[in-house]
Amino acid sequence: MTILKKACPVEKKAESTFSDTVLVDADVVSKGDRKRQQIRKTVAEEVPIALSYDGTTQAVLMASPDDLIDFAYGFSLTEEFISDPDEIENIDIVPLSRGIDVQIALRVDRREAFRKRRRSMAGPVGCGLCGIESIDAAMRDISEVKRTDVHFDQDEIFAAAREICGKQILNNATRAVHAAAFYEKNKGIIAIREDVGRHNALDKLCGYLFYNRKDVSSGFIVVTSRLSVEMVQKAAVSGVSTLVAVSAATAEAIRIGQKCNMTLIGRTREKDFEIYCGKEWII
Numbered sequence: 001m002t003i004l005k006k007a008c009p010v011e012k013k014a015e016s017t018f019s020d021t022v023l024v025d026a027d028v029v030s031k032g033d034r035k036r037q038q039i040r041k042t043v044a045e046e047v048p049i050a051l052s053y054d055g056t057t058q059a060v061l062m063a064s065p066d067d068l069i070d071f072a073y074g075f076s077l078t079e080e081f082i083s084d085p086d087e088i089e090n091i092d093i094v095p096l097s098r099g100i101d102v103q104i105a106l107r108v109d110r111r112e113a114f115r116k117r118r119r120s121m122a123g124p125v126g127c128g129l130c131g132i133e134s135i136d137a138a139m140r141d142i143s144e145v146k147r148t149d150v151h152f153d154q155d156e157i158f159a160a161a162r163e164i165c166g167k168q169i170l171n172n173a174t175r176a177v178h179a180a181a182f183y184e185k186n187k188g189i190i191a192i193r194e195d196v197g198r199h200n201a202l203d204k205l206c207g208y209l210f211y212n213r214k215d216v217s218s219g220f221i222v223v224t225s226r227l228s229v230e231m232v233q234k235a236a237v238s239g240v241s242t243l244v245a246v247s248a249a250t251a252e253a254i255r256i257g258q259k260c261n262m263t264l265i266g267r268t269r270e271k272d273f274e275i276y277c278g279k280e281w282i283i
Contacts, residue, residue: 160244198226
């Protein structure tokens with residue numbers, strides 16, 4: 001199966017000059033042994049990524065410096081700044097000395113939506129709600145996901161959870177990043193994105209699917225994290241009806257999933273998983 005890793009082909013002035021991994025020296029300490037073993041270790045890089053809209057910085061997130069075009073589209077979609085890829089006129093990736101500025105030019109008629117959802121934040125890794133200025137903004141109303149008559153067999157859930165483990169190139173090298181992948185019915189995982197932040201990985205995946213106008217009703221998203229409020233919100237805004245996770249869900253995430261007519265599945269293991277809502281869509 002070919003995994004699509006290419007970013008969305010929009011114009012940009014410069015590519016990121018940051019690597020997603022770094023080699024460091026580390027000492028291995030074993031229990032009961034006072035001797036230390038020195039090793040060279042591959043660790044994940046995290047870089048301040050500024051997302052700027054029409055000259056104004058909207059968010060600064062610590063993220064992996066990969067797939068930044070996808071990130072721009074995904075963040076813009078899941079924050080509801082845009083509803084169509086064509087509403088972004090241009091994206092420039094501008095490397096700075098200590099980070100990267102992703103400069104996004106919105107179409108004129110979408111700038112008001114940006115102002116309404118505006119937030120200024122400098123958040124830690126994957127902080128999905130950092131800097132939101134009110135409780136109402138954090139707990140925004142999400143429209144119900146429009147579902148087709150596509151059901152998923154329980155074996156597909158197990159297959160997706162198993163397949164994502166082998167597709168995580170960055171995590172297999174560092175053991176320090178999250179992944180989000182899209183599993184298409186009868187095809188398996190067709191796209192995967194990794195990032196030090198779970199929300200960032202999901203935004204990058206959603207951005208890829210969004211820009212390429214993939215039919216998300218034909219599959220589901222599987223993530224290596226828990227199902228939190230922000231993860232469910234982002235999936236719902238992207239039109240994804242089924243979200244599968246390795247870890248469990250929070251209570252509020254389940255409430256949102258129920259309200260949005262979603263299927264939420266967590267604690268997916270080799271032999272079992274838990275369905276929190278939308279069980280009728282799993283056969």
